[in-house]
Amino acid sequence: MAVVTPRVFVSHLAGTAVFDPHGDQVGRLRDLVALLRVGDRPPRLLGVVVEVISRRRIFVPMTRVSGVESGQIIITGVVNMRRFEQRTSETLVLGELLDRRVRLVDTGEEVTVLDIGITQLPARRDWEIDKVFVRKGKGGALRRKGEVLTVEWSAVTGFSLEEHGQGAESLLATFEQLRPADLAGVLHHLSAKRRAEVAAALDDDRLADVLEELPEDDQVEIIGKLKDERAADVLEAMDPDDAADLLSELPEEEKERLLALMRPEEAADVRRLMSYEERTAGGLMTTEPIVLRPDATVADALARVRDPDLSPALAAQVYVCRPPDETPTGKYLGVVHFQRLLRDPPFTLVSSIADTDLPALPPDTPLPEVTSYLAAYNMVAAPVVDESGALLGAVTVDDVLDHLLPDDWREDGLHGAAPAGLTGGQPLGEGGHGR
Structure with missing residues (x-):
């Protein structure tokens, strides 16, 4: 009886949760690492790139992947938390193969790669790329109208060539x-x-x-x-x-x-x-807080707060000012917190419920004082007012955090701490491929 090996298309794996054998989530899959081989031999999958909870990206060899199922990937063993660095011989399946323009071997016709199929080899933990889902045509309007088909890896050519102007729609x-x-x-x-x-x-x-x-x-x-x-x-x-x-x-x-x-x-x-x-309140602030005139109502304020384009910090409070109501405004009168808006009738004037005792920040307030202000008053945003009393903008907690964290925090994640259950650091890999 023939052994049926599983096949998965990689677009279904993007963002999939990765778990350890105990059921604890390690992170999410962000890409797969493949090794292209000479001739028409299918590329071998070396491993997966997992973004762990700290936002650090690590490499997990395919020999440590024990299960690839709908909605989850299971890995085993000790995970090396060293940051993933792509080697010159390696190819990222999602990042570099999708949207490539290649050619069908039989006809020479140009096709665009929409997806990649991977399969596990029988009785082994090795995986390789075996199928390519393509659309005929050169892209643009033809891309949406062309015939789509799934072919063997050996039926297409051109993956090893550098391509200029590669699209990005499928990715x-x-x-x-x-x-x-x-x-x-x-x-x-x-x-x-x-x-x-x-x-x-x-x-x-x-x-x-x-x-x-x-x-x-x-x-x-x-x-x-x-x-x-x-x-x-x-x-x-x-x-x-x-x-x-x-x-x-x-x-x-x-x-x-x-x-x-x-x-x-x-x-x-x-x-x-x-x-x-x-690193001052003026340099940190946004000039687009929610500004309302004194005769605006709670209903008006809630309508503005509902704007889906607003960040939670900006939607947490509205600022009451005399006209003009674009920054820099007329005289700043006070702030109304979102919770207060929920407690008062819709017809209530915002000027009657504004917090007028909360001090505002001058634009030259240094970052440490801005941080202390937000902590002392339990605020997620603070008004910035000039010498004439006009509202210039608002400093939000997310912008303050951006400047308190190290300059390279977006690259390093939150200090690269290992998730629970994945301590250690023994390098893993196949054929010396550990990171």
């Missing part, structure tokens, strides 16, 4: 449900070429959200590879404080060129933020 579809911070992690670990291709395929709002979560070097690299007009659009879609931080890393000429292409009102906010010292 993005694989990670469609990722939060911006997690998608930023995916981009950070791609090659510079692939990172630029994926960034080009993201829409402006999604790319803006992802850029805000990337290390500064990646931000500068990506924004520098976009056309000026699109770079300006992405900067407009970013939170003003994040856009100001990014622009401050660019050469003066490039910074001024992009600011000139932005909408005047957006550029004005960013210029104002860049005028403050970086």
Whole structure:
């Protein structure tokens, strides 16, 4: 009787939870590492890249993968917590093979890779790539209309060639449900070429959200590879404080060129933020808090708080100011916390329930004092007010944390601590491949 070996398409594995034998979650699968081989021999899977709870990415050899099932992957043994570093001979299946344009051996027709099938070899823990799911056509409009088919790995050629202008649609579809911070992690670990291709395929709002979560070097690299007009659009879609931080890393000429292409009102906010010292309330604040006039009602405030584009910190409170109600506003009157909005009738005027005793922060307040303020008053955001009493913006706790953590925290994760149950550090691997 023939032995039926399992086959899995890798798009179904992206983001899959990884568990140890005790049922404790180790992290989530972010990619698979393959070794391309000479001729038409199917590539061998060397292991998987797992993002552990600390956001560090580690390598787990396939010999330690005991189960690949729908919705979960089971691994065994002691895990080496050393950060994964891709070697020149290795290929990332999700990051580098999806969306490649290759050719069918029989006809020479160009096809686009939509997915990759992997299978476990009988009676062994070795896995290899055996199937390729492709769409005929060169991409663009043809990509959506062309015939799709699944072929053997040996039926296509061109994976070992360097490709210029590789698409990113299938890769993005694989990670469609990722939060911006997690998608930023995916981009950070791609090659510079692939990172630029994926960034080009993201829409402006999604790319803006992802850029805000990337290390500064990646931000500068990506924004520098976009056309000026699109770079300006992405900067407009970013939170003003994040856009100001990014622009401050660019050469003066490039910074001024992009600011000139932005909408005047957006550029004005960013210029104002860049005028403050970086580690002060003015340098940390966003210029887009929820501002309401004194005659606004609780119902008006709740309608503004419901905006799905607001971060939880910004939605936690509204600021009552006299007109104009765009920063810098008229006289700042007080703040109304979200919980208070839930306790009062919808017709209540926000001016009647505003907390007027809570002190505001001057824009030159240094970071340690901002941190102490948030801790002392149990706040997730704080108003920033100038000498004339006008509201300039609000400092949120997430921006404060960004500046309290080490500069490379986005790359290193939260100190790279090992999850419970995975202590140790014995290098694992096959054929000397441990990390």
